[in-house]
Amino acid sequence: MSRLGYGEEIRWRRVEKYRVNDMLFTARANDETVITAGSSAEGLVCVHESDLDRLFVLNNVLCVEDGVDIHTIPTYIEVFRMDTFAYPGHCRMLLERFTFTYCASIYKALCLDGQGNALLSSKLFLDEAKHRYNGELPKKRTGPALTVFTGGGSTFDLVFAIRCQCPGILQRWAQRSRYWPPPNVVQKVVSSESFLCPVGCKSSINEHLEWRICFNIGETELVHNLNGTQAKEYVILKMIVKEVLKPNNKEITSFVLKNIIFWQAESNSPSMFQERNLIRWLHDALKTLRTVLSSKQLPYYMIPERNLMEACGLQDQQQRKWVADITDMIEEGPRVILRLPRIRQAIICHPEPLLWFSRRRMELELLELEYMNRHVQCMDEDSEYDDTDIILQAIYWRQSQILWEVIQRMFIEGSAVNDRDSDEIKRRILM
Structure with a gap:
């Protein structure tokens, strides 16, 4: 498993690189925090093995559980109250405090419940939020996620989310009798941010009004442990x-x-x-x-x-x-x-070829992760990047060297390949 790219060293290197990538994208965003979630944040997939899951969290909106004092929350933040009269693990969002910070995704998604309360519709919010993304148009929707092209045929799943404070739910989880995780990790999870994602339960008659309560950061911490x-x-x-x-x-x-x-x-x-x-x-x-x-x-x-x-x-x-x-x-x-197939091939493969390939696969992936972050650093305000950057050029040159070594070995062992296949070979190595 370690030779196939699931060892502890590469796992933690991935985690570190995605954290840096989140900080770089967040610094470029106006009023959102970018958070990598899922297997990429956990370090348990190769860089192109699966779609990248990303949360785009609105900074000036917060939903709180009953019992949370909203007077402790800065006045520039729009506040909603969690109404948990919904399918378990979901809630409705009741407007508690209005601000004049304009956000189309919020105001165009408000609706009345017939009793004088303003509710935030998850369906309307998602319909409005997708227009905030300036890249390619989403190709499909899965639950709260919009699958977006990033170029080169790759995609990532984009989820717009709202922060929430739900100490009661987290405390009930923390108080369970357990062998794992240890108390210090339990405290980290309880202290981590929680989110509401715009999707209701499919079997609920109020699906369009419900929001799913998510603990992406806490769950990532659990996987890390x-x-x-x-x-x-x-x-x-x-x-x-x-x-x-x-x-x-x-x-x-x-x-x-x-x-x-x-x-x-x-x-x-x-x-x-x-x-x-x-x-x-x-x-x-x-x-x-x-x-x-x-x-x-x-x-x-x-x-x-x-x-x-x-x-x-x-x-x-x-x-x-x-x-x-x-x-x-x-x-x-x-x-x-x-x-x-991957494990079977690794078992059948002689130790020397597997070790040779594993070392090059790991170096190629680390270079790809470094390229991912440097690419963001070289972007201008129009999302154009300077491809003459000396570090980008050095990364590209070293990747080309590794791929040429792989192509040469494949040719010696009887595969019909040439240097024009390098992009496809790189894609397959990093899957």
């Missing part, structure tokens, strides 16, 4: 879903798998998660996934009242097939990992 064995188990579980089960409509998401790992970690002593027990814990997670699919029930780790499989769209025939497939995988024992 998984040990190496738990992190690799999570990665392998995602590989199994992607390459063996192959869901077409997000019936099983990475978020579902992450919650399975969280519940497993909370319920068992950290000392039990040793490298020699990796397959045992993988089988345990597969058994849980089988139960989740059979029952269509999985409590959200942060708010257990919310069922993550609610309205997931899982059909009966697909459900039966996946339950049977997972049963077969469990019965295979350790050989289940041979179903995964």
Whole structure:
């Protein structure tokens, strides 16, 4: 797993680079904070392995839970009150304090509830918020996310969000009896920012008014505190879903798998998660996934009242097939990992070629992450960048050297390639 790009060193280098990238983009934004979320923020995917998930958080808007004193909040901030009379894990947003800081995404999304209260509609907010993005037009919408082209065929998922203060919800989570995470990490999660994302529960009659309560930063902190064995188990579980089960409509998401790992970690002593027990814990997670699919029930780790499989769209025939497939995988024992092409190829590959490739893959990815940040630093106000920058040129030159070494070795070993294939080879290496 480490040779394939899932070791601890590269994991933390990714985390560091994306944090820097967030700071660079936030510095360029007018009234938003940019936060990388999901697997990229967790450091558990190669740089182009999956779409980049990003939150764009409005700076001058805040929603608070009942009991929070709004007089402690600066007067320039628009304040809403959380109405949790909604599907668990969701809320409605009631306007509590009006300001004159104009924000079209907010004011055009306000509506009345028939009782004199102004509500912020998640649907209208998302319709307005997407016009704030100055890049390419979104190609599709998935839940609260707008999938946006970034050039070169790559995409990222953009989610506009609003900060919220919900100490009551976090304290209920913190007070649970658990083996994991340790108290200092629990305190970090409780102290981290929470958000409301513009999406309601699909089975709710008030879906267009509901907002999902999210703890992206806290959940990223939890993933960072998984040990190496738990992190690799999570990665392998995602590989199994992607390459063996192959869901077409997000019936099983990475978020579902992450919650399975969280519940497993909370319920068992950290000392039990040793490298020699990796397959045992993988089988345990597969058994849980089988139960989740059979029952269509999985409590959200942060708010257990919310069922993550609610309205997931899982059909009966697909459900039966996946339950049977997972049963077969469990019965295979350790050989289940041979179903995964990348792991199978790594096992079959001789140690020397794998080590040679691993070193070049890691250097190429680190250069790509550095290029990502330098590219932002060289942008002007019109998002044009200076491609003559000496550091950008040095990164490009070294990447070209590495790719030429790979092409030469492929040619020697009988592959029909040439230097014109370098862009495609680079894309495949970093996936």
